[in-house]
Amino acid sequence: MTRSARACLAALATVLLAACGDRHPAPIAAADPFPSTYRAPESSAVLIRGATVLTGLDTRLDDTDVLLSDGRIAAIGKGLAAGGTTVIEAGGRYLTPGIIDVHSHLGVYPAPGVWATSDGNEATAPTTAEVWAEHSIWPQDPGFQAARAGGVTTLQVLPGSANLIGGRGVVIKNVPAVTYQQMLFPGARRSLKMACGENPKRVYGKNGGRSPATGMGNVAGYRAAFAKASGYRAKWDAWSKDKKGPSPDRDLAMDTLADVLRGHILVQMHCYRADQMATMLDVAREFGFKIQAFHHAVEAYKIADLLADTQTCGALWADWWGFKLEAWDAINENIAIVDAARSDQGPGCAIVHSDDPDGIQRLNQEAAKAMAAGRRAGLPISEEHAIGWLTANPAKALGILETTGTLEVGKAADVVLWSRSPFSVYAHADQVWIDGVLRLDRARPNPQPDSDFMLGADVDEAVATPPAAATGDTP
């Protein structure tokens, strides 16, 4: 990571969203109304010695040391001096970047799943660009801690897929917190969740007797929203030049879509079928926005070249299929085929995602299945390559690759030490650091759950267990 990018991160951590550099000019409402209050607590330096390092950059470094200091990766090499730092003997265990899940509903569809906590879909209108998933996040969802035990350090929490345009998604650090702002990934742009296919037309057409009721109704809905947003953006941009006269009226939904058109908000789209993805790439071109990734895209393998040509990632499951007709054509080699595509624009971008509070705990196993299926189909895939499906590629899709997603000097110390190769059902995350802070240590589990909800769920057991010392890392 460059020095300027790091400085940028620090600035962003204060108030401003995406106000860094020239690439992302300030949005209309420059001040983020919901700024991150995440601060990584002080951490002492740690030297992890003798690890099998999968960097996330397609490289594997055997018997290598990694120094974590001041929340960053300070050095990678052989025979690093320990100095006064804590030393962890990896003994050949695997060290990888922290896992990043680009598709989670933790917090918005938490456990337990009851009406009171069901906050993921504002299914009252087919386009609700004005809602933000973060305002539904319940930080006490026990799923966050379980995901951390699976090595997940960063995740994107999205609205559900009932709507054509479901609202803003958000990138968070997977740390225990009382407020969601304490989890907000500093500097990460928000996203826009959109959805193709059966869900919107079922929720509105079939169940609600209104548009969209068909695939063509879906597409008309996206286009109508962005046509309106184009005009809104032009009006505001014109006014912003000299700010003469009264400002145009604000519309929260249009604020979001205009910022999509400005590139300040990244589009993440639920879309299963190849033909529908191709249609959406045309819609995106028509209005001048980019789709970062098609999520759940079980037919991505049918258009792997097109996805590589447009540099659109496929955020995929290893083997889910058949729960609806648009998920009927799944194959086990989907991820490997998307990954193997090559274009003048760059390589294919495959991501293993979960969309599931259980799956997020074993994304490494899902990647292992996809890797093995690809190999059996004749696609040579190394572990050091496949780890990118869980780290560098999701970081790229979320626009946070400059700060995390690979093991490189200067990047955030979001790191997982595994008990063995993570491409195994028997692998455990032994230790998980987030910004250099040890957030999980399998050898020294906290006897009490992080979640207030789970605390004392069985009081009889809880009173028999002495309370843990406060960790002091929750502001």
Added chain:
Amino acid sequence: MIRRTSLQALGGLVAIVLAGPAAAELFAIGNAEVHTVGSAGVLEGATVLVRNGHIEAVGIDVAVPDGARRIDAGGRPLTPGLIVARSQLGLKEIDGVEETNDVASTQKRYSAALDVVDALNPRSVLLPVNRIAGVTRALTAPDSTKGGSLIAGQGAIISLAGTLAADGQWIVRPQAAMFAALGEQGRELAGGRPAALAALREAFEEARSGGARLADGLSGDAQLSPLDVAALRRLLQREMPLVLGAERASDIVAALKLADDYGLQLIICGGAEAHLVASELASRGVPVLLDPSRNLPAHFETLHVRRDAVAVLAKAGVRFAFIDASEFGSHNARNLRQLAGIAAAHGMSRDAALAAITLQPAEILGLSTVLGSIEPGKIADLVLWDGDPLEVTSAATAVWIDGQAMPMVSRQTLLRDRYLKRPAKDGAAAPATAR
């Protein structure tokens, strides 16, 4: 520790359709790492001799008769076929396409007479997808889903050979178990937990009386039909087990009391908190079908679910088999071995975890005299793997059902072959091309 379930005593009462293979074939799988899941344990460099669809011999020094076809396993693992103790295989194709989905009856409190056999489809696309991944038998069950029935009906045990089954006999045992729901599902259907228990008791009382109220014409609004009564009488006569959905410990205790009161042969399905009442389950010999991967309180009735629960159950002497508790237990029944692997990663022995998806479901379903392990006399449901059978990177390379080699083809492999460009000769991977 192998306890016989009383299901096996049912042989004389229930017709068990176990097809003999059409072809009188003799073959030997040699040089295999045979996971017998029986008393012989794991045998390396072993041979399994199969004649007429049955295992004739297993061991290091099996004499292979002249004329037997020889298959070299190359030292790889050979296991029994995987048995799914609860699924909707053959009963639904696509959850979201109602026309293909027959898991639940609707608008009735009692559907005891409902028999899934009437709806089972041997041409389901799901069968080959799971078959080529090592799943050979499944209990297909009706479900008490929302708007369905408190007593959902009767399930059947099927062979995943489907239309390829010898003599077309893919339904191994019809009316294999009765399914009903307690807990949150039961309360939703009946209007409360006590109401669900009361409704089940009411039905059993009516069946016990031989449908007297029905016969007396007192049942103008009877929710039990004469066929329901007949089905429930078979349940009360222990001709089939009752599989009761129950997660919370108190719901499991209520299920045990119900079974005590009516002399039912009970199987608990779900069992998120079974470890909290392990001794009660053990003392009654009631087995549990559970998902060992669950660790989140997805519902209030699963607040105490924990990933090491199986260790508690095993220690207490409770018999259990693994199921996939998610909604993917049919389409991805093939992932049962991943769940077993997760259990092994959390302290269970790999042998015991493999047993929980082979011999243990066979025991619980009353099939263990003929299925579930690689032992002489048993049916030759066998799977050859390219690595550790519980490992996610492994795959089945050959599958036999009733001694018949299954074609390793599914709709998914056909789609793959249509779109996948094989690597070019220089070794570089060629991208798939949109068609």
